[in-house]
Amino acid sequence: MQTLEIRPKILYYGTPVALIATANEDGxxxxxxxxxxxALGYTLVLGIGASSQTYANLVARPQLTINVPSPALVEHVExxxxxxxxxxxxxxxxxQFRTERRKFEAAGLTPLPSLEVLPPRVAECPLQFEAVVSALRPLADDGFAAIVEARVLRVHAHAEIVAEREHIDVAKWHPxxxxxxxxxxxxxxxxxxxRAETSYVVAGRDR
Ligand SMILES: Cc1cc2nc3c(=O)[nH]c(=O)nc-3n(C[C@H](O)[C@H](O)[C@H](O)COP(=O)(O)O)c2cc1C
Structure with missing residues (x-):
């Protein structure tokens, strides 16, 4: 196989989108x-830009929700x-950016109160995690971003993607x-x- 050495501006080869809710200073x-x-067990490791409001909020108030949208929500994300x-x-x-303090309204998304943390969940996202920051440190090579470890306290999932009580139905869940x-x-x-504990079942057929 022939390869080319290249230098793309970014290395983002493909990861799911998540929406991070944090608490501003005014609540x-x-x-x-x-x-x-x-994910590493019940810790989610996040890369957060150091100049973002999200980062400032996490340093001051180390609680968050991580909400995972489905493809149907792409326009809200954008x-x-x-x-x-x-x-x-x-x-x-x-x-390229403008200030917006009312993000939920701007996105057309619905805040849902969390059970253990201040920031709300995103009602429309099929997977919602409540979490606290367990560690936060700047990137060693460059201060443009920080690595945040978020310990998940609670997991909420839309009922239609839950299978056999504690599993995510991988036939229904699409990141x-x-x-x-x-x-x-x-x-x-x-x-x-x-090691998969569930089957992928489509139209009654187990695969
Ligand atoms: C699909 C998508 C993925 C993004 N991924 C990240 C990311 O992983 N880390 C990050 O810090 N910013 C990421 N960004 C950029 C932030 O959303 C952007 O910096 C935003 O202004 C942060 O908002 P805030 O300043 O209110 O926290 C992403 C943006 C989009 C649209």
Whole structure:
């Protein structure tokens, strides 16, 4: 296989979109899309830009909700994309972003009170996690972003994606993927790992 050495501006090869809700200093909620996240047990590791309102809120009030949208919510996500809760807009964002403090309204999304943390959940997102910050540190090589460890306290899922009480029904759950700044839905089913505890069932057929 021939390869080319290239230097793309970004390395975002494809991860699900998540909407992070945090508490502003006045008690209102901020909401921002991210795609830098992954799960290690009940910890979600997030990459958060240091000039964002999300970062400032997490440092001051270390509670959050992580809400995972389905492909049906892509337009709501993109409505949030050019917004920041920061006022004034940070210098590096000034050409493309504007300040918006009422993010839920701007996105056309519904805040749902959380059970254990201050920031609300996003009612329309099929997966909603309530979490507290357990660690936060700037990137070692560059202060443009921070690594945030979020310990998940509670998991909420839309009833239609829950199977056998404690599992996510992978035939019904579709994340929204962010691939080199483009949005995709999920592809076709390819199989399961040897440790999968559930089946992929479509139209009554177990695979
Ligand atoms: C699909 C998508 C994925 C994004 N991923 C991230 C990310 O992983 N981390 C991050 O800090 N910003 C990410 N951003 C950019 C933030 O959403 C943006 O900086 C926003 O202004 C932050 O809002 P805030 O300042 O109100 O917190 C992403 C934006 C979009 C649209």
């Amino acid at each position: 209102s909620a901020n909401l921002a899309p991210i795609s830098s996240s992954w 409505r949030l994309a050019p917004l920041t809760g920061r006022d004034p807009v940070p210098a590096e964002k000034q050409a 929204l993927l962010y691939v080199y700044r483009h949005y995709f839905g999920r592809g076709t089913y390819l199989g399961r790992t040897f």
